[in-house]
Amino acid sequence: MAMDQTKMRILSAAAKLFDIHGYKGTSVRHIAEEAQVNSALISYYFHGKQGVLETLIASYFDTLFRRVEVLEEQDKDAPLYERLERVVQLYVRFQCENAPITRLIQRELSVESMLAREVLTLYISRWKHGLSRIIEMGMAAGEFRLVPVDRIVLAVISQMTYPFLQAQMVRQVYDLEPYSEEFALWLQASIMCYLRACLLFA
Amino acid sequence: MAMDQTKMRILSAAAKLFDIHGYKGTSVRHIAEEAQVNSALISYYFHGKQGVLETLIASYFDTLFRRVEVLEEQDKDAPLYERLERVVQLYVRFQCENAPITRLIQRELSVESMLAREVLTLYISRWKHGLSRIIEMGMAAGEFRLVPVDRIVLAVISQMTYPFLQAQMVRQVYDLEPYSEEFALWLQASIMCYLRACLLFA
């Protein structure tokens, strides 16, 4: 079997199992079985289970930030409210399209570990920055009201992330399907409603 | 040592370690060491590690719901917006006062397990119901606008829970202290602002 294909099989099996059972709740044997691959190959390609997780996380954020850059290039002259809307749309859709990895990252982020701290400083702060920069520019341009930016951003990220982390809850208790296009559209609309109420002048 | 004291020591050591390292990331030996108690006593009193977790979860929600009942008894004739405000305040403060257990429950809820499903049906649906009932009554009374209740409630619970789950993120990336009184007050105010925008007539 081609090397790339083997690596891909391992990555998608791991993503699936980490998502369902958690990182600690998944064994390399189980990953190997799901990927129909010899378990020694996981150490061979990824230097162990943690390497698989790190690879998944890195490629998730690399893809996300590449898309954000493309969008910012496109939108650089648009009104700031529109730019904000587009960035929110991108984040929501991306999380929805990559729902399993979103959930596993958010879960592992909540345990105190070296990895979590690194992800926070490398990726999450940049993610937050993508939103807060636009709000700050809007405030400077007089387009938005003067607000405590960090706190608004936290509220937005809470709303756009929690439902994907608690996908089971959303399905079982709220009778909504968090992976559906329809849900992504509603979530985006709901967040923009919040942002309008916070930022725009009456 | 008195039996009750031993049980308490085990429970608080477990809460602390589950919070920091996750359920799977914590061993009974580690709990016993932290509690300064013989490790066999964990099986003796709680029928194993899972029993400790179940006890923590049950007592968390039992306390919460007892407080909600007291509040509802007090407030049963108040205007619905005020009742909503008080319930939100109660939930936020409770989560803040019990931040470690809040985080561990929310994290374990995101893995697919029997326990998670039971917690969802036993406790989380009731928790959600506490909020949605008030909104529905307010709509029926003409005090609130007609809105999709479940989705509003989901947005509220996202905002009031995510920051406690991602306490590290809040501290490291947002420079806020999620366990502080000040944070609880702000969070509550922020959520009420959202609810006003959604529910009240202009």
Added chain:
DNA sequence: GTCTATATGGGGATAGAC
């Protein structure tokens, strides 16, 4: 109720053959 000692299983990783 508390302890020691141990049974039993599973985990991750790797050496070395192919």
Added chain:
DNA sequence: GTCTATCCCCATATAGAC
């Protein structure tokens, strides 16, 4: 690159002494 076999560690849980 891939496989088998195995090493070694750590986990949970319990039997039985005190």
